[in-house]
Amino acid sequence: MNIKGKTILITGGASGIGLESARQFLAEGAEVIITGRNQAKLEAAKKMLPSVISIKSDVENQDDAIALFEKVTALGGIDILYNNAGVGSPALNLGIANDQILKNAMYEMNINYFGVIRLNNVFIDMLKSRKEAAIINTTSILSLVPALEEPTYAATKTALGFYTRTLRKNLEILESNVKVFELLPPVVATEMTAQRKDKKMTPEELVKALVSGIKKDQFTIRAGDTKLLYIVSRFFPKLAFNLVNPKKIYAGLR
Numbered sequence: 001m002n003i004k005g006k007t008i009l010i011t012g013g014a015s016g017i018g019l020e021s022a023r024q025f026l027a028e029g030a031e032v033i034i035t036g037r038n039q040a041k042l043e044a045a046k047k048m049l050p051s052v053i054s055i056k057s058d059v060e061n062q063d064d065a066i067a068l069f070e071k072v073t074a075l076g077g078i079d080i081l082y083n084n085a086g087v088g089s090p091a092l093n094l095g096i097a098n099d100q101i102l103k104n105a106m107y108e109m110n111i112n113y114f115g116v117i118r119l120n121n122v123f124i125d126m127l128k129s130r131k132e133a134a135i136i137n138t139t140s141i142l143s144l145v146p147a148l149e150e151p152t153y154a155a156t157k158t159a160l161g162f163y164t165r166t167l168r169k170n171l172e173i174l175e176s177n178v179k180v181f182e183l184l185p186p187v188v189a190t191e192m193t194a195q196r197k198d199k200k201m202t203p204e205e206l207v208k209a210l211v212s213g214i215k216k217d218q219f220t221i222r223a224g225d226t227k228l229l230y231i232v233s234r235f236f237p238k239l240a241f242n243l244v245n246p247k248k249i250y251a252g253l254r
């Protein structure tokens with residue numbers, strides 16, 4: 001699909017992959033609206049990219065979603081809803097069955113999964129009314145293989161991956177004009193992964209793959225190491241599990 005001339009709403013657009021996406025979509029000739037919970041972060045992003053419109057909005061909150069819809073409507077609406085906002089709570093040294101794990105799971109699920117469904121529900125009619133529209137959902141390499149270090153986070157992304165595929169098919173059956181893209185990043189160098197020592201893709205490289213995928217109507221965009229892990233996980237699931245969960249991390253889980 002064409003990006004030029006489209007208006008795109010990027011949730012969690014004030015940092016990391018979202019901010020880099022704002023930069024690259026602007027360069028492609030799109031209008032960009034970003035959201036986030038932290039006003040200071042939004043203002044800093046606006047200083048970096050003066051032509052973005054920033055709106056404080058929490059994807060966990062239904063009233064915020066409605067208020068966001070009203071503000072976006074007043075601005076002329078959007079063609080692309082990019083569900084990028086996400087959180088992860090590392091579970092290292094936390095154990096696996098305790099109250100903190102439940103708290104983390106609920107927090108992550110409310111943002112990474114229910115937050116996406118919430119915004120899609122609010123914006124779907126607006127998107128259907130546009131000539132060419134899209135929803136982009138960001139899952140993860142960890143939607144393919146469970147991760148001992150981030151068990152509840154990976155589960156939110158698997159849930160989102162299943163939802164995304166059914167959303168796409170449903171909209172196809174309805175002969176809707178709304179295309180549904182899934183971005184599966186590998187480990188990317190952002191605030192979210194600051195503590196990790198693994199090999200990391202840069203946000204620039206990841207977003208280049210996203211932009212190129214959108215232009216080609218490639219609905220499932222597996223970037224970097226996600227491509228290889230996808231193949232390995234299909235044919236050699238145990239190997240894929242061991243690649244994501246090398247034995248050296250076991251000590252941190254005891």
Ligand SMILES: NC(=O)c1ccc[n+]([C@@H]2O[C@H](COP(=O)([O-])OP(=O)(O)OC[C@H]3O[C@@H](n4cnc5c(N)ncnc54)[C@H](OP(=O)(O)O)[C@@H]3O)[C@@H](O)[C@H]2O)c1
Pocket residue numbers: 011012013014015016017018035036037038041057058059060083084085086087088111115138139140141184185186187188189190191192193
């Ligand atoms: N980095 C990776 O290795 C990686 C890999 C696979 C997938 N992903 C996914 O990629 C997406 C972007 O992550 P990132 O790496 O760029 O992380 P990041 O730098 O931490 O950015 C996440 C953004 O989401 C916003 N956010 C969090 N909760 C929100 C909420 N309830 N409402 C609105 N905005 C919210 C944050 O801003 P505020 O805190 O100000 O709200 C922040 O700007 C996430 O969905 C993440 O799960 C990342």
